[in-house]
Amino acid sequence: MTKKTKRPNVLVFFTDQQRWDTVGAHGNPLDLTPNFDMMAERGRFIRNSFTCQPVCGPARSVFQTGKYPTTTGCYRNDIPLPAGEKTLAHYFGEAGYETGYIGKWHLAGADPVPRGQQGGYDEWLAANILEFTSWPYQTDLFDREGERHRLPGYRVDALADAAIRHIDRARDNPFFLFLSFLEPHHQNQHDNYPAPVGYAERIARRITSYPSDLDTLGGTTKEHYHGYMGMVARLDEAFGRIIDALISRGELDNTIILFTSDHGCHFKTRNAEYKRSCHEASIRVPTLLAGPGLDGKGDITRAASLIDLPPTLLDAAGIEIPAAMEGRSLLRPTDRPEDEVFIQISESQVGRALRTGRWKYCVADPDADGWNDSASRRYVETHLYDLERDPAELDNLVAAPDYAEVRGELAKRLAARIIAAGEAPAEIAPAN
Template sequence: MNQKQNKPNVIVFFTDQQRMDTTGVHGNPLGLTPHFDRIAQEGTHLYNTFTCQPVCGPARSCLQTGMYATTTGCYRNGIPLPPDSRTLAHYFKDAGYETGYIGKWHLAEHEPVPLEERGGYDYWLAANLLELSSDAYNTVLYDNDCKEVKLPGYRVDAQTDAAIRYIDAHQEQPFYLFLSYLEPHHQNHTDNYPAPDGYEQLYIDRFTPPDLKALGGSSPQHLGGYYGMVKRLDEALGRLLDTLKSLSLLDNTIILFTSDHGNHFKTRNGEYKRSAHESSIRVPAAFYGPGFMQGGQIREMVSLLDLPPTLLAAAGIEIPSHMQGRSVMPLVRREDTDWPEEAFIQISESQVGRAIRTKRWKYAVIAPDLNGWNDSSSKHYVETLLYDLQADPYELTNLAGIESYRTVSDELKNRLIIRMIEAGEEAPTIHPAEPRAAGQRRVSIEELRLKL
């Protein structure tokens, strides 16, 4: 095979609004994700992966550019990617790759998406707002000529079929394919989770994560369909792996599986994301293929922003100096590195918020007088959330303002400000939460001597 002068193919398998605890490697007992679990176990599992913005468009801007949403300006939905933005497609194209995009884009101003708003991708079969252009059994995308294309089958299968055709047609060239599913995102106009026929019934009242069991939200209504969608996505991943194996491409293809954000099922606010909670910000993520096999489980805090430079590094492409994430390849190779001890999250639309997540703690602030749709950042914030994830992994007891945790909050505040400055933001003033009595809760002297 003359394939590619040893350049690996690259496929990004991107889901929408998928909680990490839908996967078997994160403890889900329903067997929804055997293919994801396998690539995580045989490849490299990024156990602690967090979105840098828990809403669709901003998270996608970060993954395409390797820069924070406040840097590109795409801090909320509805702001298109600036036309001069350099995306992963540009870097792979410059390195001799064919580039393709299939599915949901959510970074354009127009529908169909014109050439100049496609982020540099050569092959195009996509919709800017797939949740509006299609339904579960009515998949409508647009091609390179902006012509409407209706694909047969359940939406996950329709997109997977298109991806298989793309792979089959590009066996002799190195290719970079971004495959962006809508599932398991809700169908907007009906506010439900339409699984393939017969799938929802398999998972009704089978397993409810503890945060949803405690807080409810819309999970009794929606969890069965949501799980059914996750199951079909994993079957699609299995079909892609089978395709690559049958074409003798599997050993020379890097696969990244991840999602843009999670889903708290209306337990933390009036919709499904846009909060600093684990259910909103923590996502499944794994790499498979050359450079990642037997990489094991990585426990460091990894951001969605770290995935673009990782893809470039794994393909042997120089990482642009302006990218604000960092490659995880040193972690995969178990090299010494000064990896950050926290993940940094910006939150928009529902609030102007910022948060960090350490191994043990979650600390979040908001700008109470600003509108998260109109304002991207603030000079003044107030503490709103503090969770001890060691004692309270499902974030059911907010410790913000408890006086015995003041030392912890002050340390986390300083670390948050440092991360905000590193992201290009102005150093803010952060006001403490309203003090309240501790009751029995306190941090021991021994714990205060340890790193937070």
Template sequence: MKHSKGKQPNVIVFFTDQQRWDTTGVHGNPLELTPNFDELAREGTDVHYSFTCQPVCGPARSILQTGVYPTTSGCYRNKIPLHGDARTLAHYFNEAGYETGYIGKWHLADAGSQAVAEPQRGGYRYWLGANSLELCSDSYNAIVYDNDGREVKLPGYRVDALTDAAIRYVDGHKEKPFFLFISYLEPHHQNHIDDYPPPHGYRKRYEGRWTPPDLQALGGSSAQHLEGYYGMVKRLDEALGRLLDTLRSLGLADDTIVLFTSDHGCHFQTRNDEYKRSCHESSIRVPTALIGPGFTGKGRVSELVSLIDLPPTLLDAAGIPVPEHMQGSSIMPLLRGERDDWPDDVFIQISESQVGRAIRTARWKYGVTAPDKDGYGHTGSDRYVEQYLYDLQADPHELTNLIGLEAYEGVAQVQGERLARRMTEAGEAAPDIVRAPRRPAAGLTLRFRSAQPEEAFE
């Protein structure tokens, strides 16, 4: 696909960290946090049901860079560097004549240094980043490293500092097609203080404001952290608006594909003792939208789309052949109405908190765990035990676990077979799934379906 100047379209990935899907207006958040994302989704392509396939930073990033599952790349948990021979999006765009740049958090290099050595930068030619941005910088102390490994302190709130750098990159590379990956830390918590530090004055804006239904029911740390988290989301959306304005001012808006997505969500310590690493919607569902050549005016995609589908989508949209080894599928044929066999589920691998696997369909969420395996030391298992079954139609906030109930035995059987098939398709060994102990429904308190937040906006 060529843009109006006869060149291939520019491509920008605007990548946030730990952002829940329901922080956005198109998904029903009433706080007007994301007017720029909402406009992008409505004028471009709203990938309405978008999911990570590994809810933790490093593995999710490996998926978006390589287009393969973490069990294939080897990056199945944090602190495993991407193999030096791995082919990333940058390599394919380089070979297609693009300038390639990376700004922000990488999390795919050796953990010993925040300055990423050139062989571990995934082929990106321009570099202004850090391996674990949360460890070398703070909200008002943005520290990154340049192509020569020199420390660079960028002025301003960290979101703004990285956005300023991205704007400079776009302005300096506007004469040739470019592929720019901007990787923010926000709205991830700042590790050393276990807080979500927003820009000055933003926290007060959201004190006592709307709380998502799952957090209303389960609590966790949301009362302590949600207002800061919302402030970070707001500033990210303002940064997105600045970047889009930059493209407009340089005459590049019609010639540039912009992808907005996140690596995983945030459950605020409601599903385990931290913030992600679970199969629940709060961990795996993320906001995703695209605009630009091939995506403008395409409306809402109602099919389930995985993070692993985005690398082939970007290559396809730029007219670059999609490598056969990539394990996802481009959504471009879906947008053109040329594909009616799109998968009706997404597959999730979980590490660190457990060795877990899950399948998510339009209605059901089914998950298993390997109780005798360690999520840090084991890639997978040949034996799993049923852990979750949720009816997302009746229980969209996943408050009632149906696994083991006699009335749902047939559903669990079907979903277990579906999960096993997906695991083998991803290159894993065919699993032995041990059924959960059966229990009668007597005494079960069913939580009836409440409206999903987005329904008020449809």
């Protein structure tokens, strides 16, 4: 048993490309996430949680800095965090925490990640683009000096084992550990979802239906969904092992836990790959908070953006929220509409979206380059969905005359959010 620290420990369990409806707490019938479901019931299940940028690098820049990608300049993949940009490691470190990072980073310019691009973390065992330095059963990570370490086991287990060793270390100060997995992201080189041996086959025999958007639109669902869910199952088992390690150290009740993902996965139903779109499958993620001051407080039902999670973590740990952070702590009243999330989309397009309790409204610049242009001064409407009537987003109302008034009101709200995010004012033109 370790001595209780004055401040709680903080652990982030961060998955990659995990859609919201993969967990039992959101109604998934396969019963593959008992540990997530247990902690969601124990702590604060964030029922309406969304990324604000559905692609790996930009989402990670948001989580580390609490700023929009257009603020830091990390609006697409392969743009390192600017030198001098403060991260969660700096804020927790200044509060007396020992900070550690394990897994995928995707905010540097090379592998191994140079010390100056490691985000200020004290301990480091990571790869910039883990999908290019590792395979399902061959996990190569680098320490803070750039030395390569090959870890045994399935990749999820390799990272979880490293995290358990980190948790088990004797220390005088509380820890802040950011554990960043690749799963259930696809293995890029083969465009597949390699679950642990035997998992995909077992789960395939249990699947009787797919989420409604995938069931209708198809994409690569029948080819990949069972492997994807096998990866989700192993992640949940790893989550349970992390919880067990905290229990064995006497630290579970002294540790704030955040489980979330960078974005979702639409299985090539909305574009030629898996994300980078405004749809629920791409932007909605499973999220929970648990630990001291959080357990037993009930679900958080207001809309939560990825940009709200950094200030929420600091707030939960009793650390002052920096004025530079652009999100709002979920533990405090908000000065923004409680059902509203603002989304920036890059690479596939230069797009912006607003998600409210009822509506999904999306715009894009048809003449912009999603790789080279971070923003636009003129957008055109591309999507409008009535989420109450059409939760699977199968009926695009963007050109329907009966919804012109709705689109006009949403255009005003979206234009205001673009300015609030620090971008230049932009015109929004009606759909052709």
